[in-house]
Amino acid sequence: MTEESCAPAREPLPPKAAEGPYARCVLCLEPTEYAESVKGVVLCPVCEWQEAQRNACSD
Structure with missing residues (x-):
């Protein structure tokens, strides 16, 4: 099995925010490292x- 067929391609991650407010994780609702304005x-x-x-x- 080749690496290309092994995992689906991921979209690039948004840049991490230097300071808050931070977006909430969609799974556990803990703060993430990303700005609240990040879509998706x-x-x-x-x-x-x-x-x-x-x-x-x-x-």
Whole structure:
């Protein structure tokens, strides 16, 4: 299995905000590292990591 076919392509992450207000994670409602004005689905660092683990390729 090649790396290209292993995982779906992800959209680039928005830039992290230097200061608040911060957007809330769509899964756990904790503050994220992204500005409140960011459109789309934003995740906190913990949920981002867990989502990456779920989407990781298995051998």
